Amino acid sequence: MAVRLCDVASLLRSGSWAPEPWTGQVIATMETQMSNGPTCNNTSNGPSTMSNNCSSPVESGSIEDSKTNLIVNYLPQNMTQEELKSLFGSIGEIESCKLVRDKITGTSWYSRTDELAGQSLGYGFVNYVDPKDAEKAINTLNGLRLQTKTIKVSYARPSSASIRDANLYVSGLPKTMTQKELEQLFSQYGRIITSRILVDQVTGVSRGVGFIRFDRRVEAEEAIKGLNCQKPPGATEPITVKFANNPSQKTSQALLSQLYQSPNRRYPGPLAQQAQRFRLDNLLNMAYGVKSRFSPMAIDGVTSLAGINIPGHAGTGWCIFVYNLAPDADESILWQMFGPFGAVTNVKVIRDFNTNKCKGFGFVTMTNYDEAAVAIASLNGYRLGDRVLQVSFKTNKTHKA
DNA sequence: TGGTATT
Structure with missing residues (x-):
């Protein structure tokens, strides 16, 4: 499978990088965003554009419109608030971060298990300490592909009843x-x-x-x-x-039946097809004697593999070692590279304490084994800028957890 | 009748 990685700078600007097999989807998605161009841009430039609709632009622009608070739309269904925070925290210090969840399932009398507690509504808010970081987050993360979604990052409008419905x-x-x-x-x-x-x-x-x-x-x-x-x-x-x-006005009955239909459903799409082709479950089974009809992590969380020494498995997901990153590499490039392959829970660039430059490697944690394996198979050996990446499950030998 | 847009 061929994956084209172009230069880091243009990746960070466009946020549109994606592995080849999804090119068609990406084009379709980007077209949507592009034809949304004027309105998207307006949203991204929130304060100034908003001002244009007000009778006294300067005053209302500076008083009402936050330059630190962002709304993030089209998040993957299974992305958690912590992952949202991790992604946007890679840009700068966050004052607050909230993933908006469904109230019906979240406060249900029905069950309080993690699986049923407040399904993500697919959007959230990130409020930065520094307006410059908010701007940088828009420039860097708007259009980022995560799993099957292309996220949209824009300034949040001041909350008001008049913008609802x-x-x-x-x-x-x-x-x-x-x-x-x-x-x-x-x-x-x-x-x-x-x-x-x-x-x-x-x-x-x-x-x-x-x-x-x-x-x-x-x-x-x-x-x-x-x-x-x-x-x-x-x-x-x-x-x-x-x-x-309004989807939030769906009956609780409909929501619950939706949950029952697919309690543990990820977004399979092309990923599942890839995974099937690679027969990764079988590989895992052969190599480690572990059945992973579902991702092992999904069976009962941390305990299912306790005591089993599997490379890359860190207890909270599958840790991937990424080697030969450039000195100026940052977390966002790891999100951009691995995000399209599935649920990424954390990324980390290892930096020199004194220079703050990347020491040439980093780590990515992914929730599901199949997705991690496809990401590794796809990204190992590919050229990022002038460097050929080495991507593998993290081994205990190379780096301790 | 969405790729769940205002906490």
Whole structure:
């Protein structure tokens, strides 16, 4: 499997690196983000853009808009608050960090086990001490691929009831209408935060259905009044515009049945296919006599492998040794390299105490054996800048835990 | 009727 690693600087700027097998997905994802361009950028430049909609831009910009508080969207379902903190903590000191979780499952009378306690809603907030670090986090981590997701990092708008429930569901769109045209149609009613057109998974053709999230609910209301049952320019049929279903208003019944359907589900996708191809479970079984129909860690946490000396297994996941990193390597490059392969819980660049430069190696902890093994198989021997990486499970011999 | 966007 070929993996192209281009130069570190451009990786850090674009945050768009991904292993080859997922190239198609990445392009599709990035296109979405790019066609979101203007609105994404506006969001990223939150304070100044927000100001443009206010009557006294300078004052409201400086008083209301935080330059340290970020919202992070499209996080992998299984990413924890600690992992979020670890990822964003690699940029700078964090004042606070919160992964937003579902309230129904989180406070349920039903069960308080980790598996059922408050499912991640896929977004969170990171508040930095220093505004410069917040800006750096946007530049470095926005667009980062983690598992099957491409995260979005932008300034959080000041929390307010007026920005809630501002998401619209639009149907009956001409199949030829692009996301840009959809935005053009709706932008007359306010500032668009996100837009999306749903496409057929196989053909890629528009399903004529989309979403528009406005900055404020009143803007969404005006758009319904103005566009519902109207024909867009050139269209033969009128469109339907209404408030989108709010996923958080799903019944607890639906949520619980969802949990039952896939209590331990990771995002398999291409990873699972890769894993199957490599027959990694069998390899593990042959090498160590360990059954890993699921990731060993997932069976009962730390104890399932207690006392079994397996390289790379550190008790909290699978520790991977990454050798031949450049002196200026930092944690974010490790997140970018390993994140697309699966659940990464921690990354660490080992630095010289005096110079603070990377000593040439680092560690990555991944939750699932299969994903770690695919990452190693893919990244070992590949060129990062002018260096060829050596990637393996951490051995006890080389470095003590 | 989303790749769960305001704690």
